[in-house]
Amino acid sequence: MNSKLQKQLLKRSKAAKIERLGKGVSFLALMLIVLTVFAIIIFVTSKGLSTFFSNHVNVIDFLTGKNWNPNVTNAKGQPEVGALPMITGSFVVTILSALLATPFAIGTAIFMTEISPQRGARILQPVTELLVGIPSVVYGFIGLTVVVPAVRAVFGGSGFGILSGTFVLFVMILPTVTSMSVDALHSVPRYYREAALALGATQWQTIYKVVLRAATPGMLTAIVFGMARAFGEALAVQMVIGNAALLPTSLVSPASTLTSVLTTGIGNTVMGSMQNNALWSLALVLLIMSLIFNLIIRLIGRRGAITK
Amino acid sequence: MRKSRWIEGLLLVGLIILGGWAYQTRQVNHSNMTITAVGSTALQPLVEAAGEDYSTQHLGTFINVQGGGSGTGLSQVQEGAVDIGNADVFAEEQNGINANRLKDHRVAVVGITPIVNRTAGVHRLTSAQLIGIFTGKVLNWSQVGGRNQKIVILNRAQGSGTRATFERYGLEGHRSLAAQEQDSSGMVRQIVATTPGAISYVGFSYVDKTVQAVSLNGVKPTNQNVTNNRWPIWSYEHMYTGQKPQPLATEFIHYIQSKKIQNTLVRRLGYISMADMKVARNGQGQIHKVVKGHE
Numbered sequence: 001m002n003s004k005l006q007k008q009l010l011k012r013s014k015a016a017k018i019e020r021l022g023k024g025v026s027f028l029a030l031m032l033i034v035l036t037v038f039a040i041i042i043f044v045t046s047k048g049l050s051t052f053f054s055n056h057v058n059v060i061d062f063l064t065g066k067n068w069n070p071n072v073t074n075a076k077g078q079p080e081v082g083a084l085p086m087i088t089g090s091f092v093v094t095i096l097s098a099l100l101a102t103p104f105a106i107g108t109a110i111f112m113t114e115i116s117p118q119r120g121a122r123i124l125q126p127v128t129e130l131l132v133g134i135p136s137v138v139y140g141f142i143g144l145t146v147v148v149p150a151v152r153a154v155f156g157g158s159g160f161g162i163l164s165g166t167f168v169l170f171v172m173i174l175p176t177v178t179s180m181s182v183d184a185l186h187s188v189p190r191y192y193r194e195a196a197l198a199l200g201a202t203q204w205q206t207i208y209k210v211v212l213r214a215a216t217p218g219m220l221t222a223i224v225f226g227m228a229r230a231f232g233e234a235l236a237v238q239m240v241i242g243n244a245a246l247l248p249t250s251l252v253s254p255a256s257t258l259t260s261v262l263t264t265g266i267g268n269t270v271m272g273s274m275q276n277n278a279l280w281s282l283a284l285v286l287l288i289m290s291l292i293f294n295l296i297i298r299l300i301g302r303r304g305a306i307t308k
Numbered sequence: 309m310r311k312s313r314w315i316e317g318l319l320l321v322g323l324i325i326l327g328g329w330a331y332q333t334r335q336v337n338h339s340n341m342t343i344t345a346v347g348s349t350a351l352q353p354l355v356e357a358a359g360e361d362y363s364t365q366h367l368g369t370f371i372n373v374q375g376g377g378s379g380t381g382l383s384q385v386q387e388g389a390v391d392i393g394n395a396d397v398f399a400e401e402q403n404g405i406n407a408n409r410l411k412d413h414r415v416a417v418v419g420i421t422p423i424v425n426r427t428a429g430v431h432r433l434t435s436a437q438l439i440g441i442f443t444g445k446v447l448n449w450s451q452v453g454g455r456n457q458k459i460v461i462l463n464r465a466q467g468s469g470t471r472a473t474f475e476r477y478g479l480e481g482h483r484s485l486a487a488q489e490q491d492s493s494g495m496v497r498q499i500v501a502t503t504p505g506a507i508s509y510v511g512f513s514y515v516d517k518t519v520q521a522v523s524l525n526g527v528k529p530t531n532q533n534v535t536n537n538r539w540p541i542w543s544y545e546h547m548y549t550g551q552k553p554q555p556l557a558t559e560f561i562h563y564i565q566s567k568k569i570q571n572t573l574v575r576r577l578g579y580i581s582m583a584d585m586k587v588a589r590n591g592q593g594q595i596h597k598v599v600k601g602h603e
Contacts (some may be wrong), residue, residue: 071403071466073484149502158460158503160488243465243489254488264491267377268467271387273404275467276379 041287048284050189051277057081062281066246068261070275081278085247087285089255092248093161093237094230097169100225106212109181111127114207131175141240143168148240160242165257168236172228180225184218185211220300228293232286234259258282333528343557344372347381347394348469349492350418350511351545355394357573358564371560378469385548386410390559393548396469397594398591407591409551413561416545416570416579419512420474423497423531427504430454432523435480441507442484449505461487462499462508473543474509476593478524509541513578531580537587537595544589545579 005081012020051057059077065082067074074080108128112120147167152159188211212219234257242254245265262282269276315543345355352375359371376384378395382405385393396418398600399407424430428449441459447602450456463484470493473484473565490496494560500506501518512529515521521529524539533539547564549557562571570581588598 034408061529068486069466069483143499152503158488158506160499160503239495243491244487245489246486256489264465264489265467266468267375267491268379270379270383270402272383272406303507 031061040104044280044283044287047277047280048287049281051274051281055079055274055277057278063087066247070269070278071218078277079274079281081281083282083285086256086258086261086282089162089241090231090245090257090259090289092170092255093165093241093257094227096162096166097230098177098223098227100166100170100224101174105174105177105181105222105226106219108178109185110207110212112182113185114203114211115158127169131171132179136172136233136236137239139168139172140236143236143240151252155252158242158254159252160240160254161250161252162241162248162255163238163251164240165255166251168240169230169233170288172233172236173230176229177222180222181215181219184215184222186215187218217273217300217303220257221297224293224297228290228297231289231293234258234263238263258286262286262308322349335471341368341556342370342372343391343554343560344374345381345392345394345547346374346376346384346390347392348378348396348545349375349546350470351394351397351416353371354416354545354573354577355392357565357571357577358507359560360565360571361569362560375507377467379467382398382410382548385550385577388550391549392561395546395548396543397472399548400591401472409549410548411553413547413549413565414544415518415543415561415564416428416582417534417585418545418579419529419531419539419542420470420478420509421512421515421541422474422478422507422509422522422534423500423515423526424522425500425502425504425506426518426520428457428459428507428520430522432526435478438524439479440600442479443482444485457505458505460503460506461485462496462503462506463487463489464493464496464509465489465491470509470511474541478509478541486508493521511578517571534580535584535586537589542580545581
């Protein structure tokens with residue numbers, strides 16, 4: 001009897017076994033994701049660096065060159081792979097669309113959390129969620145048939161260019177920035193508002209001087225998140241920006257982004273050739289940029305966490 | 309507890325059925341009944357249509373056709389990843405391809421024509437004018453007999469077979485200046501149709517009423533003019549295989565080259581039949597007359 005009880009007590013219980021199994025499964029899932037991420041980083045890096053190591057392109061020339069013509073060799077006997085037009089295009093479109101989207105997003109977020117939480121939750125929440133769900137090819141198509149002719153009629157040029165890309169991206173990142181700003185505003189403790197109001201501040205003063213200040217780090221994170229999305233968006237931008245590997249001279253002149261050159265070019269090159277490697281180098285630049293965006297988000301998050 | 313058992317059981321049964329179905333319909337890569345053709349999007353419609361025809365006549369065979377571009381097609385067939393690589397260009401013209409390891413099968417010819425927006429008011433150009441436009445020396449349509457409108461150049465993506473052919477035979481080897489690029493002919497046509505002053509180039513089958521095809525040096529872009537090389541901007545549609553292709557791949561290519569397909573599908577889809585060609589061209593661009601009965 002005693003030994004039976006002892007056995008029962010020393011044996012692992014069923015619940016403990018299930019717990020171990022659960023831990024094992026979730027750890028495996030985690031490992032799989034970590035491995036995938038590392039595999040992607042290693043693959044893109046090795047492919048992207050081969051332009052510089054096996055094709056001996058100068059890194060500085062790559063980052064500052066203005067001619068993108070991988071099929072042609074220049075006076076120095078090196079292929080013309082200057083990525084500056086694409087890098088500039090990507091950054092300009094990203095920054096402009098973030099600048100445009102931020103006021104709208106913050107305004108909407110304030111309306112949804114401070115001014116009219118009930119109506120905001122009932123109408124605006126579903127609307128922004130709907131915007132997130134629309135596939136990017138639909139945005140691109142609308143951009144091509146509506147935005148491009150409109151830009152051509154109002155601002156001149158062919159309509160294809162950074163301005164059209166900005167407008168399309170603005171709509172695409174708006175819901176992301178809005179919903180993250182809403183979260184940031186929600187996380188401001190209620191007693192901040194109560195204290196401000198008790199001191200005699202009006203609602204606007206409370207929002208402007210207390211709530212927005214306290215939510216600044218969260219809002220910045222939201223904006224950087226939106227920028228990261230804009231930077232990586234390929235299809236919709238490619239359809240409206242014109243894909244000309246030229247340094248943009250104005251907002252309505254055709255330009256290109258890293259992603260648009262990648263998607264148009266990759267099918268026409270042969271794996272392992274110089275032309276293909278050059279495209280992988282662009283992908284590497286994209287990867288590094290999104291890593292930097294991630295780092296910025298983490299930095300802001302750490303600096304500005306609200307201490308309750 | 310009872311309920312969750314029930315669901316587990318259902319899931320298990322579902323998994324077994326799915327697995328069984330997947331096993332039944334699995335692709336048997338090493339059997340001789342399935343081949344894969346990858347590459348040029350310009351040739352894709354023809355290969356797809358012919359593949360469907362072939363499969364209905366030879367039950368149990370399956371022709372898997374994918375796009376991806378000429379470069380992808382050539383590199384995949386060179387690596388042996390697919391059975392057939394479709395391309396608009398000679399393998400010799402593509403960087404990174406060892407043409408000696410591939411076998412060339414020409415299945416059709418495609419003519420390429422410059423197209424302009426209808427409002428430009430231009431119907432004909434000379435070669436010199438065309439080169440001037442695409443190298444940036446001619447900036448306004450009024451300089452070549454059209455309306456006072458700025459010229460907007462639209463290119464296919466770098467490395468596209470259509471672009472390579474156009475630059476080689478339409479621009480006589482001059483490179484187009486950097487301009488807008490699009491990665492499909494359908495997109496190019498739509499943009500040329502809606503953008504005032506736009507000019508670009510597409511295969512004959514893409515020309516419709518929304519755009520203006522341009523005659524070059526007085527020659528109209530017609531199939532007839534391609535067959536005797538009076539219209540010089542054309543290219544072969546190639547289907548490349550390895551040196552020792554699968555029997556089904558060879559058979560399928562012969563099927564596309566057969567009179568039946570050349571006279572029906574090839575023409576209906578806007579390509580020019582190999583049988584109609586009175587001239588032949590090699591990878592170096594040299595033209596010679598076809599002696600009938602030989603080729």
